[in-house]
Each structure stands twice: as structure tokens, then as C-alpha cells.
Amino acid sequence: MTTARRSAERAGHGGEGSARRPSGRGQKRVTIADVARASGASVATVSRVINQVGTVAPDLADRVREAIADLGYRPNAAAQGLARGRSGTLGVLVPDLANQYFHDIIKALSAVARSNGSRVLVMDSNEDPAAERDLAEDLIRYADGLLLCSPRMPRADLIALTGRDTPVLVTNRQEPGLGLRAITVDFFRGVLALCGHLAQLGHRDVVYVAGPGGAWAHHERMRALAAAEDFGLRVRTVDAGSTADDGYAAADAALGTGASAVMAYNDFVALGLLARFAELGVRVPDDVSLTGFDEIDMARFSAPPLTTVAIPRGRLGQAAGAALLRLMAGEDDIEGESIPVDLHVRSSTGAPP
Amino acid sequence: MTTARRSAERAGHGGEGSARRPSGRGQKRVTIADVARASGASVATVSRVINQVGTVAPDLADRVREAIADLGYRPNAAAQGLARGRSGTLGVLVPDLANQYFHDIIKALSAVARSNGSRVLVMDSNEDPAAERDLAEDLIRYADGLLLCSPRMPRADLIALTGRDTPVLVTNRQEPGLGLRAITVDFFRGVLALCGHLAQLGHRDVVYVAGPGGAWAHHERMRALAAAEDFGLRVRTVDAGSTADDGYAAADAALGTGASAVMAYNDFVALGLLARFAELGVRVPDDVSLTGFDEIDMARFSAPPLTTVAIPRGRLGQAAGAALLRLMAGEDDIEGESIPVDLHVRSSTGAPP
DNA sequence: TTGAAAGCGCTAACAA
DNA sequence: TTGTTAGCGCTTTCAA
Numbered sequence: 001m002t003t004a005r006r007s008a009e010r011a012g013h014g015g016e017g018s019a020r021r022p023s024g025r026g027q028k029r030v031t032i033a034d035v036a037r038a039s040g041a042s043v044a045t046v047s048r049v050i051n052q053v054g055t056v057a058p059d060l061a062d063r064v065r066e067a068i069a070d071l072g073y074r075p076n077a078a079a080q081g082l083a084r085g086r087s088g089t090l091g092v093l094v095p096d097l098a099n100q101y102f103h104d105i106i107k108a109l110s111a112v113a114r115s116n117g118s119r120v121l122v123m124d125s126n127e128d129p130a131a132e133r134d135l136a137e138d139l140i141r142y143a144d145g146l147l148l149c150s151p152r153m154p155r156a157d158l159i160a161l162t163g164r165d166t167p168v169l170v171t172n173r174q175e176p177g178l179g180l181r182a183i184t185v186d187f188f189r190g191v192l193a194l195c196g197h198l199a200q201l202g203h204r205d206v207v208y209v210a211g212p213g214g215a216w217a218h219h220e221r222m223r224a225l226a227a228a229e230d231f232g233l234r235v236r237t238v239d240a241g242s243t244a245d246d247g248y249a250a251a252d253a254a255l256g257t258g259a260s261a262v263m264a265y266n267d268f269v270a271l272g273l274l275a276r277f278a279e280l281g282v283r284v285p286d287d288v289s290l291t292g293f294d295e296i297d298m299a300r301f302s303a304p305p306l307t308t309v310a311i312p313r314g315r316l317g318q319a320a321g322a323a324l325l326r327l328m329a330g331e332d333d334i335e336g337e338s339i340p341v342d343l344h345v346r347s348s349t350g351a352p353p
Numbered sequence: 354m355t356t357a358r359r360s361a362e363r364a365g366h367g368g369e370g371s372a373r374r375p376s377g378r379g380q381k382r383v384t385i386a387d388v389a390r391a392s393g394a395s396v397a398t399v400s401r402v403i404n405q406v407g408t409v410a411p412d413l414a415d416r417v418r419e420a421i422a423d424l425g426y427r428p429n430a431a432a433q434g435l436a437r438g439r440s441g442t443l444g445v446l447v448p449d450l451a452n453q454y455f456h457d458i459i460k461a462l463s464a465v466a467r468s469n470g471s472r473v474l475v476m477d478s479n480e481d482p483a484a485e486r487d488l489a490e491d492l493i494r495y496a497d498g499l500l501l502c503s504p505r506m507p508r509a510d511l512i513a514l515t516g517r518d519t520p521v522l523v524t525n526r527q528e529p530g531l532g533l534r535a536i537t538v539d540f541f542r543g544v545l546a547l548c549g550h551l552a553q554l555g556h557r558d559v560v561y562v563a564g565p566g567g568a569w570a571h572h573e574r575m576r577a578l579a580a581a582e583d584f585g586l587r588v589r590t591v592d593a594g595s596t597a598d599d600g601y602a603a604a605d606a607a608l609g610t611g612a613s614a615v616m617a618y619n620d621f622v623a624l625g626l627l628a629r630f631a632e633l634g635v636r637v638p639d640d641v642s643l644t645g646f647d648e649i650d651m652a653r654f655s656a657p658p659l660t661t662v663a664i665p666r667g668r669l670g671q672a673a674g675a676a677l678l679r680l681m682a683g684e685d686d687i688e689g690e691s692i693p694v695d696l697h698v699r700s701s702t703g704a705p706p
Numbered sequence: 707t708t709g710a711a712a713g714c715g716c717t718a719a720c721a722a
Numbered sequence: 723t724t725g726t727t728a729g730c731g732c733t734t735t736c737a738a
Contacts, residue, residue, distance in 0.1 A: 029518060029731090031730095032732060032733095042709045043710095043733090044708075044710080044711095044734080047732065048707095048708090051733080053733095055707060055708090056707075056708085057708085060708085072517075074494055076435070076730085077434075077495045078430075078431050078434030078732090079714090079732040080731080081434075081732090082431040082435050082713095082715065082716085082730085082731080082732070083713080083731075083734080084714085084732080084733065085714070087430070089495075097460070097475075098457075103451040104451075106450060106477070107450070107479070119476065119495075121475075122474075123472065124460065124463065126460070137427070141427055141430040142430045142472075164425075244651060271651065272654060274654075275654040275655075275656070297596070297597055297598075298624065298651060300628075301597050301624055302628075303656055384715055385715065386715080386716095395724065396715090397724075397725060397727090398724060400716065400717060406717095406718090407718095407724090408723060408724090409724080410723065410724085413724085428715085428716075429714085432714070432717090432730090435714085435715080435717090435729095435730045435731065436715075437716080437717065438717095438730070
């Protein structure tokens with residue numbers, strides 16, 4: 001049935017001029033000219049109806065809308081983009097789509113975009129700093145504005161990307177030369193709050209299970225750890241990564257330091273650590289305290305629930321979207337913004353043994 | 354002619370004519386004509402160099418590349434799309450970006466797209482069936498092909514979306530009238546395998562914690578549960594949703610049935626159930642057995658690790674991408690494909706008490 | 707309130 | 723091997 005109707009549509013309707021596009025499958029594309037012809041209006045008028053600009057007599061407008069419906073016409077996005085000089089698309093590049101951290105950002109950004117009649121084009125660099133630059137270069141061609149989330153690429157690449165006619169905004173990274181166009185999270189305060197919490201519980205010896213180095217966020221965290229040492233906290237570091245597997249693998253090394261508390265790079269890593277601790281019979285928080293970072297959904301479903309730091313990701317995405325829109329509107333005085341974080345104390349932390 | 358005059362105006366550098374684009378910030382867009390002028394070649398030659406088609410003398414090509422680098426020229430995507438008649442973009446619509454289930458699909462699809470010189474445009478319907486149709490309509494305008502992942506929209510909407518000039522492919526849903534253009538997962542076998550596993554352990558009374566209804570996947574699962582009853586398994590159903598929170602909330606009801614095993618809609622739900630069980634002092638699997646579905650990363654890090662069914666999501670994405678590409682190439686005889694699944698037995702299941 | 711037509715930047719015949 | 727030019731489908735003056 002459907003197939004039949006489709007074939008009929010395809011077969012009917014003039015049939016001439018179909019040889020013009022040798023590339024595709026034998027499809028008739030309905031254009032604005034077809035609508036104009038069918039409705040007895042000009043293409044300009046059809047355009048006015050579609051975009052609701054200017055003035056069109058109600059009855060003419062109705063005829064146009066009818067023709068649009070009859071023909072199943074949809075404006076060609078490329079043609080609109082070319083004529084308008086903008087695509088109606090916001091690009092976002094994230095290191096890893098699988099990281100829950102970015103979902104809420106993307107979601108909030110989408111909401112902002114929608115309010116602007118735009119959509120969001122998402123790309124994933126797969127945690128590959130080398131690929132980031134190329135992907136961003138590609139993405140920027142399709143977008144009116146670009147948001148780079150926690151970019152890991154070299155500073156020079158990052159700077160080369162800015163100063164184009166398409167505005168670029170960055171989250172979670174602050175670079176001299178990048179100036180104002182960054183929305184960041186206050187990792188420094190977050191880690192410091194975690195340290196303060198542990199210190200107040202009586203911990204004096206802490207091990208930090210570090211994530212990907214090189215990142216600005218990493219640097220901020222290390223700065224906070226250094227500051228914590230001024231309060232008499234001894235902090236050592238064990239390298240890991242950003243996944244549960246990484247945490248699992250780093251558990252023995254963390255334990256080996258003999259520290260009374262383990263601070264994980266993020267919640268995933270913390271859950272991996274927790275799983276290994278359970279295997280080893282190491283009790284949390286009786287034998288060792290454990291903290292995460294990010295407040296993923298699962299953080300409160302682990303046994304025990306995780307003490308962690310919540311990042312208002314929605315707010316981050318919202319702020320980034322709003323700033324991007326302002327940049328696109330031509331405002332050039334976007335201020336860098338630092339989003340505050342929240343300590344969530346649960347039962348994975350307690351007094352040292 | 355026209356082009357020449359236009360370019361001349363712009364090249365004149367007299368500062369006039371810059372008011373032509375009132376919208377943007379005062380930026381000069383570098384076009385292919387600028388590159389042509391700077392390199393002393395024609396636009397056609399520049400185009401050839403960019404796209405590596407036809408033949409260009411090596412030294413001329415070098416001059417062109419040099420000019421491109423000097424001017425920082427980037428081809429305008431909209432113009433390319435319009436001229437070529439395709440956008441070089443594959444669209445994917447997923448119900449929820451936060452669901453890990455879709456990441457691997459998107460990732461695999463991206464890989465396929467890259468091999469085709471395309472990119473992937475991701476959109477998220479936020480689990481809102483009402484929004485799905487509109488988003489898909491929008492997305493399809495920007496894409497050469499569209500993949501709808503586990504769509505929840507009404508059948509009529511789904512069918513209206515197909516039969517366009519842009520090919521549409523669907524995963525995890527099979528509808529008469531949709532015919533061949535679906536890549537599905539064998540949920541039936543997956544659930545049946547789970548039931549078989551439980552039955553062999555000695556369970557006779559099972560409760561299924563159901564996810565979003567209406568979905569085709571739901572139907573398949575129910576079919577499998579019915580089949581399992583033929584083997585003497587009593588199966589009751591408790592409604593929940595698809596998140597850990599939903600599982601947590603449904604735990605008491607599930608326990609209330611007195612069944613000796615709980616089958617969760619997916620791993621998230623299972624983890625939520627597990628958290629509540631722990632609170633209640635219900636031991637898994639000693640007091641009750643528990644199974645998940647999907648094999649998310651966290652499944653093997655829970656306490657106890659989860660017995661679940663793994664879906665080869667990468668394979669699903671790969672198959673979908675390949676089919677989409679074939680569809681776009683004009684092949685019309687795409688076969689529906691059903692991806693097999695794998696039972697992963699871990700320690701959340703055991704003999705009934 | 708309408709329509710004609712000039713672009714938007716690029717690709718791909720078609721000529722040379 | 724290279725250049726000229728006619729579109730691609732739409733928006734937007736500018737006249738009428």
C-alpha cells in the first residue's frame with residue numbers, strides 16, 4: 001500500500017527533467033518552485049509563507065500551505081543555509097559521548113538552541129586529542145557556533161580554531177590567549193571541599209587517583225591538592241584513567257600507599273575502585289574512605305553510596321549555550337564564567353580506622 | 354560574468370559593499386573565488402584540488418594549496434551540499450542520549466559514516482514520543498539518510514517518515530508496512546535464554562520488572578515470557594521504567610510477589626533494584642536471583658556482578674550504517690537483519706532459597 | 707500585497 | 723590540463 005502510493009507519486013507529476021541529476025536514485029525532489037506553480041503564487045510568496053515574514057493575503061497563504069501539504073514539500077536545508085548565510089546549527093564536540101558528564105550539557109544546550117530555532121550537531125572525539133582538531137575543523141563548517149567540551153587538544157590548535165568568523169566557546173579549560181570565551185567548572189573548590197571534608201573526619205593521609213593528565217581540569221585539581229597540604233593533609237597521587245575499569249586496575253596501587261582515604265578522579269573510577277575493594281575484602285568506609293567526582297546517577301546506588309561533588313551540568317550547558325548565542329549575535333564581550341559545585345556527603349566516607 | 358563583477362567589487366577592497374551582510378559580525382568570508390584569484394587559477398581548478406578529482410598540474414595544485422593555507426579558506430558546507438545534492442551527513446535519532454545502549458551504536462555508525470566521507474548528526478528525543486516525529490522531520494532535511502533508534506512514535510508517523518527521497522532505517526522495531534528497513538535485536542531469544550537459565554537453576558516463579566510499554570522490544574519480551582510459561586515457569590509482571598530510579602521504586606512490589614527471581618527490564622533497573630534490596634537486607638542471589646539486560650559497563654562492577662544479556666551494540670550500529678549506505682546508494686532490497694544476543698551468567702543468579 | 711531576479715558559494719558539464 | 727558557466731533551491735531586495 002504505502003509502497004504503491006510512493007511509486008505512484010514518483011511516477012506521476014510531470015516526469016520531465018529527471019535526467020538533470022544523474023547522481024542520485026531516480027527521485028523527484030519537490031522544490032519551492034513546484035509549490036509556487038501548484039499554488040499559483042511566486043516563489044517569493046511561498047518563501048514568505050514558510051518563514052512567516054512579510055505579508056501575504058490569507059487566502060493566498062492558505063493555497064500555498066495546501067500545496068505544500070499536497071506535494072509533501074520540505075525546504076532544502078542546504079539551500080536555506082546558503083541563502084541565509086547561516087546553517088541554524090550549533091556544533092558540540094565532546095571527548096566521549098559515553099560519559100554521562102556531557103549528556104546534561106548537550107541537553108541543556110539543545111534547549112537553548114531550540115529557543116533560537118537551531119539544532120545541535122554532536123560529535124565525539126573518542127578521547128583522541130589528535131582527532132579533535134580535525135573534527136572541530138569539520139564541525140565548524142556546518143555550524144554557526146561551536147562548543148568544545150573539555151578539549152584535550154594542544155593549545156596552539158585550540159587557538160587556531162578561534163578567531164574565525166564562526167564563534168568558538170570552550171568549557172573546562174582556560175588558556176591565556178583564549179581569553180574570555182570559556183565556561184569553566186570550579187574544580188579547585190570542589191577538590192578543596194572534598195579535602196576539607198576528609199580532614200574534618202580526621203584523615204591526614206590521602207591518595208588521589210588521577211585521571212587523564214594534560215587537561216586543564218587536572219591542573220586545577222592538583223592545585224587544590226597542593227593547597228590542601230597547607231592544612232596538614234598528606235596527598236599522594238596514583239595515575240589511572242577516567243573509566244570504571246581504570247579505577248578497578250588502580251585499586252591495588254592506591255591501597256598500597258597505606259593512605260586512609262582514596263579520592264577518585266570521577267565517580268566511574270570510584271565505582272571501579274569500590275568493586276575491587278569489595279573483592280579484596282576492604283571495607284568502605286571502615287577500612288578506607290572513598291570519594292568520587294561528578295555525581296553520576298549511579299553514585300547514590302552503590303554500596304555504600306558515594307560521597308562526591310556535584311557539578312551543575314545543566315547550568316553549565318545553559319550558560320554555554322547562552323554565551324554562544326550572544327557571541328553569534330555579534331557581542332564580543334562575553335565574560336568567562338565559573339560554575340560553582342556542590343559537595344554531596346554520603347556514606348562512603350568516615351573516620352579513619 | 355556576474356561572478357567576475359561581484360568578485361571584483363569585493364576585491365576592490367574599497368571598503369564598500371561590506372554592508373551586504375547585516376546579520377553577522379563584520380567578517381570577510383573567504384570563498385573559492387578568492388582562492389582562485391590569489392592562486393591565478395580558475396574556481397573549477399580550485400574545486401578540483403579541494404576534492405581531488407580530475408587532473409591538475411602539480412605546480413598549479415601547489416599554488417592553489419598555498420593560497421588556501423594563506424587565506425585560511427574552508428569550503429562552505431551549505432554551498433557544497435546544495436551543489437552536490439547531498440549533505441554528507443547521516444542523521445540518528447535516539448530516545449535518550451544518556452542511555453549507554455546508544456553510544457556504541459552511534460560510535461559504530463560514525464565509523465561507517467567516516468569511511469563514506471560523511472559525519473553523523475545526533476539528536477535526542479528525550480524519550481518523548483510526541484517530539485520524535487518533528488525532530489525526525491527536521492533531521493531528515495539535513496541528512497542523506499536517517500537512522501531511528503528504538504522509535505516510540507506511533508506507527509502512522511513512522512510510516513509517513515519512510516517513503517521519502519531520503520532513506521530511513523529503523524532499529525529495534527518491526528512494523529508491517531515498514532517491511533525490510535529494520536535492524537533488530539533478538540530480544541525474544543535473549544529473554545528466553547534468561548528464563549531457561551533461571552529454570553535450570555530450579556526457579557519456578559519469576560517476576561518481570563517491565564520497561565516502557567508500547568515499544569516493539571517490550572512486545573518481543575512478553576512473547577518470550579509467554580513461551581517460557583510453556584516450560585512451567587510462572588511469570589508475573591510489575592511495571593516500572595528504564596532507569597535505576599525506576600528499579601529502586603519497583604523493588605518492593607517485585608518482592609511482594611514472592612517470586613524467587615526478578616528479571617529486570619535492563620541493567621539500570623536491575624542496579625536500582627539491587628540498591629533497594631541491599632537496603633532491605635535482601636541478599637542476592639541467596640534470597641532472590643536478579644537478572645538485567647543490555648550488559649552496560651557497570652554490570653560487572655555491582656555487588657554481586659549481574660547476570661545479563663549482552664547486545665552486540667557495535668555490530669548493530671555497524672549493520673545499520675552499512676544498510677543505510679546501501680539504501681543511499683540506491684539499493685532497494687535491503688534485508689531486515691536480526692542481531693543475536695549473548696547470555697552472560699554472573700553471580701546475581703543462583704538456586705532458589 | 708505581490709513578483710522578478712540577483713545572489714549565496716560550490717560542483718560539474720562542456721569547451722577550449 | 724584548464725577555464726567558463728549553468729545550475730543547485732532558497733532568501734531577499736527592489737519594483738510594481
